[in-house]
Amino acid sequence: MRRVLSPDEVGNTAARFGEVIGHVTISETIRVGSEDYEILIEIPPHENYVKSPIRVGGDFIGIVTLTGGYVVLGRITEIRRSHAAGVSGRTPIFNVPMDYTGLETPAVVLIEPLTECPIKDYEADNCDPSPVHSPIDPLSVAFRPSGDTIARLLALPSDGIIVGQLYSGGRAMDVDVKVPVHTLYEHVLIVGTTGSGKTTLLKNLALALINQVRESAVIALDLQGDYLHLVLPPDRDVKPRLFNPLSEITIVVPITRAYLEEYNGRIRSFADEYVRVRTGDDEATLMDVNDPTLFGEAVAYALLREFVERSYGDARVSDVKPCFEVDGNNVRIRSINAVISVDNTSFKLNLVPWALSFINVYRELPRLFPIFSYRVSMIFGKVISLAMDLVNRKNINCGDRLSRRG
Template sequence: MSLVEEAKARASQAGEVVGLATRVSPISHGIDHKEIRAEVPFEVYLRKRFLVGSYIGIALPVSKTLVLGRITGVERADIMAISRIPALSPVEDTSGFTTPLTLIIQLLSEEVEGEVVPVSSPVDPQSPVFIPNREFISKMLGLPDQGIEIGKLTEGYRVLDVPVSLSLETLRHHVLVVGTTGAGKTNFLKVMITRSDVPLMVYDIQGDYVGLMAREGGTVLVPVPRSSGDKVTDFVQEFLRRSNLSNFRIVEQRERRFRLSDGERTFNLELMGFRLEDTYQLIPETSPFFSGQGAHFFRIATDNCLTDIDSWIEECGDVLDHYNLHKSTVDNILRSVTLLRESGILDVEMGGNRLSEPDYDQLLREKSVVDLRWVLEKGVSSATTAAFIIANRIFRVIDSAYKESGRETPFLLIFDEAHEYFPQSRKGDEEKEALERLINRIMRLGRVRGIGTILATHRPTDLNDLILTLSNTKVAMRADEDALERIGMGDYTETLQASPPGYGVLRTFSLKVQDVIFRADKYVGK
């Protein structure tokens, strides 16, 4: 058996042979040049569809390895063009185009002794070219067979029956999803939320995920601001109305935690609040108001004068006099306390009782959404401060378990509209420094402890640089050129702008190739 026949036999085990690497021109490829040419007989071209973007396999006769490539271009030539015979006038002759189809193939990966590596072996002339089966494609791309399935691989306009998933290891290295309004980001996140076997928490400032969590049987946390009324049941009814969940009824109540049901499905609703006496150590790390000095002495003063936010200036202001602070530091503390009081998220009373925080240990075992719509009405800083207090609480519980036993706690934090939580700031700005300390804690330290972060935005140009640095997986959906350039995927601008909702490019360290194009599965609610 010849070398080419042996290569065909190997190719047949991974797909269907359809052609050969070109014989009519030299084949060269290298570090900066990864394309070769192949020919497909006309009779095969009639039976098969070869699309730009399709995956194609190559069996190398001499090195006896298999290569996966992707079609980046196609060429068709009439027999007169091939023969270089000038046409004196246009004459129809259908026999003239019964010529081979030329494929321009980008080399992606090579299997060498059972391991998938970058292509380094010479591609021989007459190397058999084959349409690969889905198992070969998955293996050569490095697609995981476990994790959260986000969609299916595509080639051209075709969706292949090849699942694309994000493994737990990929998720804990953080994921950034970028796409304009209507590109499919919300659908993408909903698919991930419903398919995740890992407990998670979604931070929701628009109410996009509240109904999903209710129908999935999870927990909805509502940080309640001041001026929300005193009657608990009235607030619950308003929540159900605004969330299009009016068919649910209260079936059980324990303090401010409710079990609601529509007869078939049930979910938990918990009304929560933050008490200054419990959160004053955290607040300077999570609010944008305090300077470094101000934060330090705010904690010291509150240590010596525990009270509520309304009485702090009156009862604790005098404590500051003992420290001979600079006037600017005192002014920063007093201004910050005033802004915190006006934020409306501290020491909130409802039904004659002061609201408190939930059981975070319990939340680490389930799926939940933090409904920030009510605190958002007090301002973006109120919503983000509430979100950061909760995220810090989650981190501290997980961190405590890690320090005590070295045990990791798999958990996902999901931020839609991430630019609202983690905005770009001026260099040297104290607010930026505080924000980046928080990002480092949650994303860099959190990763080691099992925390993965998924962030979605349509405005990556407004997103803090550190988020882009720490997000080792990026998903690009339809977006403008500036947004795609910001995440290093500007080359896909034309492709994605012409794509329907749900199409995306996945770039992650865990693949054997740089990028794959996929179509997200559609979320189907219960």
């Protein structure tokens, strides 16, 4: 048997979920169907409609039902306004009076029902929202739901890292959207058209992990340089700002032959600049350096300056600390640490120049790049050894022999 709540009970209950703004109309039949609905809310003109404007397509409205004890979440799909003259049936044909007091009529709002939850389950923190099937009676109380109510009735995750805010009706709402941390231990696919915000979402996800999850690390394979700017504030002031920029970033730069060919001139120029400052000789160049330590410092500085200028524009570089090994006349640069200042922002940059010598690592490729099948991984070393042997012998039929031996 359904229990009918008193108006005071319904109003007090609705007030716990948000701001009471009106009630389900008594002027029309309320219809809830599997494919059709007609739920009309009347909102008084001054107390709520003018003071707290509502919009079509994005604003949510909640309803506490008189019978059944349900809280319902809906979205505004239509707003109807009438002048008092039209309601009374006395609309003049000519000389329409500009009588603004005639707007003292309730706003009638059409609601698209989204989800419902028993009030007792909601208050017991055991709400599992479902599509709306329960009847909605006239005089049921309507309220503007709080952010927490919207999140719970949309079944948004309550725990996890914040990646943004709910976007509805062309604006961000005060409703946090979270991703449970455990889901990030699995594969996640983000799809969308060009410019829809895939990269922005991933960058927010990276910042959220580092800001909110202790001892977390984010590794990005960044071919376009999208993630280099995680150390900088956003281009525009977003309120509230959800994430703080990184104070430190480590960047691994592949030093390929193509890279050296493209940036050789700039690297030499920065290295020569360093040598002149260190030696005090305005004519000195990198080619004049015989000291391996000075040579390593100059090249490390040049690699850092070239990268920073290309990635962060007119930034200031300070506190440069290269880390390298000297073996006779050979220098191996491990990393270059520095403080980078852009406008009013400073961050620590750890730059790691990186390269692989194929002849030294090819046997480890199945382990470094697990894209091979198990069978191929097992025979990979033998295949490469045979290929290298045939190449060293300059056997012009090595391809045919590999095919037959495979």
